[in-house]
Amino acid sequence: MSTTSLLIRKDQLASTRLHTATDAPLADGQVRVRIDSFALTSNNITYAAFGDAMSYWQFYPTGEEGWGSIPVWGFASVVQSLHPGVAVGERLYGYWPMATGAVLSPGRLSPERFTDTAAHRAELPAVYNQYFRCARDPLYTADSEDTQSLLRPLFITSWLIDDFMGDNDFFGARTMLLSSASSKTAYGTAFQLHRREGIEVIGLTSPANVAFCESLGCYDRVVTYEALDTIAADTPCVYIDFAGNGALRNAIHGRFTQLKYSSSIGGTHVEQLAAKGAGKDLAGPRATLFFAPAQIKKRTAEWGAEEFGRRMVAAWRDFITTATDANKPWLRAERHHGGEAVQAAYAQVLAGRGDPRAGHVLSLYKQPGDA
Template identity: 85%
Template structure:
C-alpha cells in the first residue's frame, strides 16, 4: 500500500498548517502515480496562496477538507506506478505539484516533449499549469541544474513575459521602470531582461538590508530604499511593477509619482498588507492591473507560433541561467529541507519574508 504525506494550510489563515499521511487509493486505468522528489518554495508560492480563491490556485490540488488547501509548487517527480501505456515507470517529469510526497496524474495529449493532466477538475483551469515536461526531451532540462530549475524556471518565465509585455506596449510611454521587492527572484529576473533594453532605466526598490545584494546583481541601474522614494523626481514618467503587494508602498508610489503611466501587480507576498486600499481602489493615477502570465503566453504563441515562442524562451532561459550560476559570483544557492518538520520550518520562514535573498529553498516530504 502506498501512502502520501501532504502539507496543507488554512486558506483563510496561511500561518496555520498541518501534515497528513494518507493511504493512496488504487490507480484507475490511464493514471500514473508520481513520487514528488523535490520542489521549490519561494515567495511566488505564497502569492499562489494569497490569490488562491481569486485566481483558482486552490482548485488544482483539492484537499477534500473544507477550509484547507494545497499550495501548488514547481519541481520534479518520478513515475513509480503506471496504468498508462505511454508513460513508463521511472520516467522523470518537471511540472506543477501539490506540497506532498506524491500525486496522481491522468496523462493526455502525449507528445515526446510533454503531456497534459486530464483530471476532470483541472479541465477549466489555465492549460499552462496542467502541462508536465518529460525531462529526457525537455530543452530547458539539465540534470545538474534541477535545483535552479525548480527555484527559477516558473519565475523566470513570468519575468520574461513581463519584459515582453512591457516592450509590447512600448513601456506605456515611460522609460523608467520601478520594481518593488527588487531582491526577489521574479523581480531580478525581470530586471535582467529589462536591463538589455536600450534607453530603459531599471530602478530596484528594496529594504535597506537588501541594497548590497541588489546592487551586486548588476541588473539595476539604481537601487533605492523604500523610505527614499524622494530620490526619484516626482514628475518622472514611470511604470510601477509591484512584486510584493505591499499596500502602503503602492499608495506611496501612486501618490508621489504624478506621471505614473502604468501600475502592474505581479504578486502578493506581503499577505498581511493585502488590504482593499492596497489592492488599488481609490488610489490616484492609473488603475492597478494584475499581470496574468498565461494571457501573454497565449498572445505570443498565436503571433509567433508555438515553436518560435518556445525557442525564444529557451534561449533567454539559458542566458539567464549562465549568469545566475556563474561560479565567480552565483546569484543563488540551494538549501535542502527534507521531512515534515523541516518543510514546516522553511514554510514559516518564506511566509514571513525572512532569510538571505541568495538562498533558495528546495523541499521534499
C-alpha cells in the first residue's frame, strides 16, 4: 500500500507537489485510515501562514526539509487496525493531512471519540488531536458530511469568538467590526453576535462581496474597506480581524479613537500577512491573537465537558439550519477529485478567488472513470 500527499513549500505557499510513498507496517495499537474527503477553506490557509508560529506543521510532519502538510478537516474510514478498540470500517471525523491516508495511535477511547496519542502530538493542542466516531457523534449525519467538513470547525471557532466577546462584556463596546465578512468563520461569528441584544455587527468586505454579505442577514451593515470613513471615528468598537491584512489593521487602529479591543483570528489575505508595519506601532490597543483551544479549556473547566458539548451542539444545529436552508443556502459544496484537481482548488483558495457561496470538498482519490 502507498499514500499520496499534497506537500506545500513552507516558505512559498503557492509551491506544491504530489508525493507518493510506500506505507510502513503498523505498530501494535495503531490504525490506518483512508481519507475519503476533506474541506479546504481560507482557515486552512491560515494554518499554513502560521504553520511555524502555531505548530500546525507538526501535526503531520513530512520528513522533508522545507515541505509541510496542511491539516484539514474531513472524514475517513479505518482500513487496517491493530487496536482492539477500533474496528475496520469505522467512520471518523477529524483533523487530517491533505493525503489519501494517515496512521493514528488511538488512546483515551470513549464511545464518542478517541485521542491520537502519537508522541509527536503530545504537546499540541488537545482539541486537534480528537477524532469523533461518527456512529456516536451528536453532530454527525451521513447526508451532511460535506457541510460538516466545510463549516463545523469554522463555526466552533465562531461560536467561541462570540462567547469570548460576551465573556468580556464586549470590552465595553457595542459595535463589532468584522473584516473578511464573506468568509465562513466571519459570517458564523456574525450569526452569533447578531443575536446579542444591543450589539451592532458591521461586516467589512471588498466591493465584489457586498451583495453576498448583505444577503446573509446577519450583518447590520456591510461596508467596503475603502469606505471606513462612513463609520463614525469615535464609535466605541471592537475589531475582529479575519483578514490578517496589515494595512487594513493599521487603518482601523488609526481611524477609530474608541477602539476597545483588537482580536486577530486568521489570515484570509495571505499576501498581506507580512505587510510592512503590520502589528508594529499600532495606535490604540495591541492586536491580540485569538486562540480557540484556550477558550475551550476555560469553558470546559467552568461548565464541565458535558454542558460545553450540549451548548455547542445546540448552537451548531441552530446555525446549520439557517446556513443550509434549501430556499436560501449560504453555501454549496463543490467536489474535486484527484491530485491535479486538489492542487488547482488549493491555488484558487490561496489566491482568494471564487464565489463565497462555494465550498471546496476535496479527495486525492480519483473517481472511477477519471483519466
